[in-house]
Amino acid sequence: MAAGKNSTAAADTIAMRRTTAAAAVGxxxxxxxxxxxxxGRQSRFWWLVPTIYILFLMLPIYWLINMSFKTNTEILNxxxxxxxxxxxxxxxxxxxxxxxxxxxxxxxxxxxMNTVISVAAALPAAYAFSRYRFLGDKHLFxxxxxxRMAPPAVFxxxxxxxxxxxxxxxxxxxxxxxxxxxxxPLAVWILEGFMSGVPKEIDExxxxxxxxxxxxxxxxxxPLIASGIGVAAFFxxxxxxxxxxxxxxxxxxxxxxxxxTMTRTVSASGLDWGVLAAAGVLTIIPGAxxxxxxxxxxxxxxxxxxx
Amino acid sequence: xxxxNNKAWFMVLPVLALVAFSAVIPLMTVVNYSVQDTFGNNVxxxxxxxxxxEVLASDRFWAAMGRNLAFSAxxxxxxVPLGIFIALNMPRRGWGVPVCLVFMALPLxxxxxxxxxxxxxxxxxxxxxxxxxLYALGLDYNYVNDPIDAWVTIILMDxxxxxxxxVLLCYAGLxxxxxxxxxxxxxxxxxxxxxxxxxxxxKMHRVLLIAILLRFMDSFxxxxxxxxxxxGGPGNxxxxxxxxxxxxxxxxxxxxEAAAMSIIYFLIILLMSWVFYTVxxxxxxxxx
Numbered sequence: 150m151a152a153g154k155n156s157t158a159a160a161d162t163i164a165m166r167r168t169t170a171a172a173a174v175g176x177x178x179x180x181x182x183x184x185x186x187x188x189g190r191q192s193r194f195w196w197l198v199p200t201i202y203i204l205f206l207m208l209p210i211y212w213l214i215n216m217s218f219k220t221n222t223e224i225l226n227x228x229x230x231x232x233x234x235x236x237x238x239x240x241x242x243x244x245x246x247x248x249x250x251x252x253x254x255x256x257x258x259x260x261x262m263n264t265v266i267s268v269a270a271a272l273p274a275a276y277a278f279s280r281y282r283f284l285g286d287k288h289l290f291x292x293x294x295x296x297r298m299a300p301p302a303v304f305x306x307x308x309x310x311x312x313x314x315x316x317x318x319x320x321x322x323x324x325x326x327x328x329x330x331x332x333x334p335l336a337v338w339i340l341e342g343f344m345s346g347v348p349k350e351i352d353e354x355x356x357x358x359x360x361x362x363x364x365x366x367x368x369x370x371x372p373l374i375a376s377g378i379g380v381a382a383f384f385x386x387x388x389x390x391x392x393x394x395x396x397x398x399x400x401x402x403x404x405x406x407x408x409x410t411m412t413r414t415v416s417a418s419g420l421d422w423g424v425l426a427a428a429g430v431l432t433i434i435p436g437a438x439x440x441x442x443x444x445x446x447x448x449x450x451x452x453x454x455x456x
Numbered sequence: 457x458x459x460x461n462n463k464a465w466f467m468v469l470p471v472l473a474l475v476a477f478s479a480v481i482p483l484m485t486v487v488n489y490s491v492q493d494t495f496g497n498n499v500x501x502x503x504x505x506x507x508x509x510e511v512l513a514s515d516r517f518w519a520a521m522g523r524n525l526a527f528s529a530x531x532x533x534x535x536v537p538l539g540i541f542i543a544l545n546m547p548r549r550g551w552g553v554p555v556c557l558v559f560m561a562l563p564l565x566x567x568x569x570x571x572x573x574x575x576x577x578x579x580x581x582x583x584x585x586x587x588x589x590l591y592a593l594g595l596d597y598n599y600v601n602d603p604i605d606a607w608v609t610i611i612l613m614d615x616x617x618x619x620x621x622x623v624l625l626c627y628a629g630l631x632x633x634x635x636x637x638x639x640x641x642x643x644x645x646x647x648x649x650x651x652x653x654x655x656x657x658x659k660m661h662r663v664l665l666i667a668i669l670l671r672f673m674d675s676f677x678x679x680x681x682x683x684x685x686x687x688g689g690p691g692n693x694x695x696x697x698x699x700x701x702x703x704x705x706x707x708x709x710x711x712x713e714a715a716a717m718s719i720i721y722f723l724i725i726l727l728m729s730w731v732f733y734t735v736x737x738x739x740x741x742x743x744x
Contacts, residue, residue, distance in 0.1 A: 198545035273467035300677035302698035307482030436565030
C-alpha cells in the first residue's frame with residue numbers, strides 16, 4: 150500500500166513538472182482507464198504468446214492421453230490425431246493387474262507418510278527460525294538448504310547401505326525417510342516464510358492471556374498459517390511424488406512405486422505402449438487435481454517460500 | 457527484533473534428527489569410501505586422496521562435467537529470456553490469470569520419469585507426433601541414433617518442463633508493480649523498452665536471480681528425464697554427471713571412485729547453495 154501511494158505521488162510530481170504537456174496528460178489519463186484493465190503497455194495481440202506457449206505445453210500431454218485410449222495395433226500401424234476406436238482396455242489393465250495398481254498404492258502410502266513426517270517436524274523448527282535467534286541458527290538454516298540442493302544420485306548408494314543395515318529395504322517408511330532429505334528443508338523454508346508474515350505481537354498477546362505454548366501453537370498460531378501449512382504439504386507431496394531415483398533404489402517389490410513399475414515396462418522388449426501411456430496419464434492426475442488450490446502459491450513453493 | 461533464546465534448539469531437534477539420519481550418516485559413508493580401497497571381502501585399507509586424484513585426472517569425469525555445464529548453459533540461455541517474454545505477455549486480471557497459471561504449472565507437477573516417457577513417446581519416429589511431423593517435413597530426425605537430435609530433444613524437453621518455473625517466478629515479480637508506475641511511464645512517454653528496462657526488470661531482479669539459481673542447480677543434477685529418454689546415449693553423448701555417477705556406483709560398483717566423485721560433485725553444489733543463500737537472505741536488508 151505504501152509503495153502504491155509513494156509512486157502515485159511520484160507520478161503526480163512528474164505530471165506537474167511537465168506543465169507544457171498538460172493536454173497530453175488528460176489524453177493519457179483517458180487511456181490509463183483502458184490500460185488499467187490489463188497493464189502498462191501491451192499490444193492487442195498479447196494473448197497470442199500465452200496461447201502459443203500453452204499449446205506447446207499441452208501438445209505432448211495430449212499425445213499421451215490420445216495414445217492411452219488407443220489399442221496397440223492402432224498406435225503402431227496407423228497414425229491418427231485422435232483415437233479412431235476409443236478403448237478403455239489400457240486403463241482396465243492397470244486397474245485389474247495388481248502389479249500395476251499396487252504401484253499407485255505404494256506411491257501414495259510413502260508420499261503421504263513423507264508429507265506428514267516432513268510437515269510435523271518442520272512446524273516447530275520453522276517457528277524457532279522465524280521467532281528466535283539461537284546459537285548457530287544461520288549455519289543450520291543454510292545447512293538445511295544444502296540438503297534440498299543435494300543431488301539424489303550422490304545419496305543413492307549410501308542410502309541403500311544404510312537402510313540395508315536397518316533392514317528397511319523395500320518398506321514404505323524407507324522411501325518416506327529418504328525423501329525427508331529434500332522435503333524437510335523445503336517445508337522448513339516455506340513455513341518460515343509464512344510464519345515471518347505473522348506479527349510477533351500475536352504471540353506475546355497470547356502469552357499474556359495465559360496461553361501455554363502448545364495450546365497457543367495449536368489453537369491460535371496454526372490456524373493463522375493454515376495456508377502456509379497447506380502449501381508446504383502440497384510441495385512435500387509433489388516432490389516426493391515426482392522423485393524416482395531414490396524410490397527405485399530403495400524398493401524391490403513390496404513397496405515399488407508406480408514410477409518404477411513404468412520404467413521396468415519401458416526397458417522390457419515388446420512394449421505395451423497403450424498401457425504405458427495410460428499409466429503416465431494416471432500419474433499426472435494428482436497434480437492436475439490439486440493445482441487449482443495452490444495456483445497462487447506455486448511460485449512461492451518452488452522458490453522455497455521466498456517470493 | 458528476534459529474541460535470543462537457545463532453548464529454540466529443542467524445537468529444531470526433530471528436524472535435526474531426521475536430516476542427520478537421512479543426510480549426515482549417508483554422507484559420512486561416502487566420505488569413508490572415498491578415502492579407502494578394497495580387494496573385496498569387506499577388507500578396507502586407507503587410500504588417502506588416491507580416488508580424488510583419479511577422478512580429477514579421468515577424462516570421463518571431465519567429459520560428463522563438460523556436457524552437464526553445456527546443458528545448463530543452453531537451457532538457461534533459452535528458458536530465462538523465453539520465461540521473461542512469456543511473463544510479460546501474461547494477463548494481469550480477469551479469467552485469463554488462473555487459466556494461464558494452472559496450465560503453465562502443469563508440467564512442473566508431472567513425475568520426472570513420466571516427463572521422460574511423454575517425450576520418448578512424443579519424439580519417436582514411428583508413433584510420436586513430433587517424430588512423425590519432423591519426418592513428414594523431410595527432416596532426418598531420430599533421437600535414438602543421432603547425438604544432435606538426442607540433445608535437441610533433451611533440451612526441448614527441459615524447456616517444456618521447466619520454462620514455466622521462470623514464467624511463474626517472473627510473473628510473481630511483475631504483479632507486485634503498482635499501476636502508478638506504468639501511469640508515470642505513460643505520462644513521460646517512455647518506450648516499451650524503457651518500461652521494461654527501468655520498471656519491470658528492477659522489480660524482477662530478485663525473483664529472476666532465484667529462478668536462475670534454481671534452474672542451474674536442478675539442471676546440474678538432472679538424472680531421471682534424460683535417463684528415461686535416452687539412457688545417456690547414443691554412446692555417452694547425453695551422459696550427465698548424475699547418470700555417470702549412478703553408473704559408476706551401482707552399475708560398476710566402483711565405490712571409491714564414485715564416492716570421490718560424489719564429494720567433488722557435492723562441493724560444487726554446496727558452493728552454489730551458498731551463493732543462493734546469500735541472495736535469498738541478504739535481499740531483504742537491501743530493499744524490500
